[in-house]
Amino acid sequence: MTEVRISLVGYGVVGHGVVEVLERKRQLMGEIGLDLTLVSVTDHTGTYLAPDGVVAKDILDHRTLEGVANSDMAAREVFGSIDCDLVVEVTPTNIVHGQPGLGHMVDALSMGKHVVTSNKGPLVVDYRRLKDLARKNDVALKFEATVGGTMPLISLIERTLVGNTILGIRGIFNGTCNYILTRMAEEKYPYNHALTEAQELGYAEADPSYDVEGVDTAGKVAILANSIFDMDVKYGDVEVTGITGITPESLILAHKRGYAVKLIGEVPALTVKPMLVPLGSPLAVGSTLNAAAIYTDLSGTITVTGLGAGRIETASAILSDIVSIYRGNHVDAQRS
Amino acid sequence: MRLSMDLEMEDKPGQLLMALEPLREQKGNIISVLHHRDKKTPRGTIPVRVILEMDRSRLETVKGQLQANGIMVVRAGEERFLEEITVLLVGHVLDRDLGDTVHQIDSTGFAEVVDLSLSMPGIDEPSSAYLRIRATGKDEIQKAMSILRQVCVQKDLLVIEPIEADEP
Known part of the structure; x- marks a missing residue:
């Protein structure tokens, strides 16, 4: 049995999901030889330390750690003072300066801890530096959950499609936009009406600009460009058009001619824009689904689809990244 | 010269043959025939696009023969837009x-x-x-x-x- 001691930084929606999934999958992980022990949880209010393992029910009902924290250590101090092998970084994302996640990741990697994250910001802002730090310290940096949520994309390319040259990737990487466009096409709702509905259902934030103006998708495009295509790009290098100018009439016109309109991110072209997708295409998925078409030289085009967000779904991608670090390292070692 | 013709024909047996026969007679060298049986026009006819090599001077004769065979010639001329x-x-x-x-x-x-x-x-x-x-x-x-x-x-x-x- 391999014991993996995990520190969790960030205790929002995804952080709660990670705590829950680690608890739920404890037995299954044991069966594949991994003893995943969560030894600390840190958020902006403090730290909850549990050297023998966090008992999920002790903290899951608390929205933040305020009231349950038993230490006022910040993340950096936690990494330096307790025995942990791996850091799960799930603080809120900032695509401009990457903080606070960027600092957490730099600290963790520098101290020789593996990092698994769903936080796009640091990878968009400073991917090269993080990857170099991981290599120098002989640890892994895993971020499947940052692109397409639970939909396997990065691991699919790095492991299953290894040997293929990836010619390009096109996809729907934002569930909020896809929901809005789907509802506008189906119900002939004006944009604002569809947005309000998405907000009421919790699919869109009160300030939806990050999603609907294509910023979120552009961040994912930058991560794919840096990680899969070995480019060195930032958010500003991506040409972005959002969905705010789309009208229900244009969707009807497109539908009559056999097309859906989807917000498509593309690498290595570095574009995010609404595009006409044939209704029969595997990319023409509806509701909050994400989808990605991977164009390869040997395998042709491979399309994956899945839920792009959600508490448990994102935690699932994080769990699979954790497991991948400790299983079949030889494949990853060649790529890092 | 490469020419293209957009034809429409009724959905009944033998129509395609009626459309191609005049081309053979005028020594047209057929390059492709696109027969869209599943894309009927609102008139209930089947659109067919023929691309061929043929002397342009024979085009009017071919058009006349096609019409005589009951084939509608929607457009015929130089193939420009591919x-x-x-x-x-x-x-x-x-x-x-x-x-x-x-x-x-x-x-x-x-x-x-x-x-x-x-x-x-x-x-x-x-x-x-x-x-x-x-x-x-x-x-x-x-x-x-x-x-x-x-x-x-x-x-x-x-x-x-x-x-x-x-x-x-």
């Missing part, structure tokens, strides 16, 4: 001189807008236009698209392009 793309424009499409937008494509000489549908929900509201553009080749399609993109930046129109046009 590639096609569909795009959607959203914004104040009509107010920003749609005629000029179309003219910018048509005046290239290598590309033409061949189909156009408009949707105008109300005065002052953004309208949308569906355009089908044909061009003499793949490169010309791309050139026409870059002209269209520039025009639409000037006119503040959103251009929605098809995903399959330019696969990586």
Whole structure:
């Protein structure tokens, strides 16, 4: 049995999901030889330390750690003072300066801890530096959950499609936009009406600009460009058009001619824009689904689809990244 | 000379033969026949596109023979436009001189807008236009698209392009 001691930084929606999934999958992980022990949880209010393992029910009902924290250590101090092998970084994302996640990741990697994250910001802002730090310290940096949520994309390319040259990737990487466009096409709702509905259902934030103006998708495009295509790009290098100018009439016109309109991110072209997708295409998925078409030289085009967000779904991608670090390292070692 | 003909025929046995026979008689060398049995026209006829090598001077004779055989000749002439793309424009499409937008494509000489549908929900509201553009080749399609993109930046129109046009 391999014991993996995990520190969790960030205790929002995804952080709660990670705590829950680690608890739920404890037995299954044991069966594949991994003893995943969560030894600390840190958020902006403090730290909850549990050297023998966090008992999920002790903290899951608390929205933040305020009231349950038993230490006022910040993340950096936690990494330096307790025995942990791996850091799960799930603080809120900032695509401009990457903080606070960027600092957490730099600290963790520098101290020789593996990092698994769903936080796009640091990878968009400073991917090269993080990857170099991981290599120098002989640890892994895993971020499947940052692109397409639970939909396997990065691991699919790095492991299953290894040997293929990836010619390009096109996809729907934002569930909020896809929901809005789907509802506008189906119900002939004006944009604002569809947005309000998405907000009421919790699919869109009160300030939806990050999603609907294509910023979120552009961040994912930058991560794919840096990680899969070995480019060195930032958010500003991506040409972005959002969905705010789309009208229900244009969707009807497109539908009559056999097309859906989807917000498509593309690498290595570095574009995010609404595009006409044939209704029969595997990319023409509806509701909050994400989808990605991977164009390869040997395998042709491979399309994956899945839920792009959600508490448990994102935690699932994080769990699979954790497991991948400790299983079949030889494949990853060649790529890092 | 390479020519193309858009024909329409009734959905009954032997029609295709009736359409091809006059071409054989006039020594036309058929390059391709696209028989769209599943894409019937509103008239209930089946559209067929024939591309052939033939002396242009024989075209009128062929057209006469086809019509005599009950085949409708929708268009016949030099095959110029081999590639096609569909795009959607959203914004104040009509107010920003749609005629000029179309003219910018048509005046290239290598590309033409061949189909156009408009949707105008109300005065002052953004309208949308569906355009089908044909061009003499793949490169010309791309050139026409870059002209269209520039025009639409000037006119503040959103251009929605098809995903399959330019696969990586």
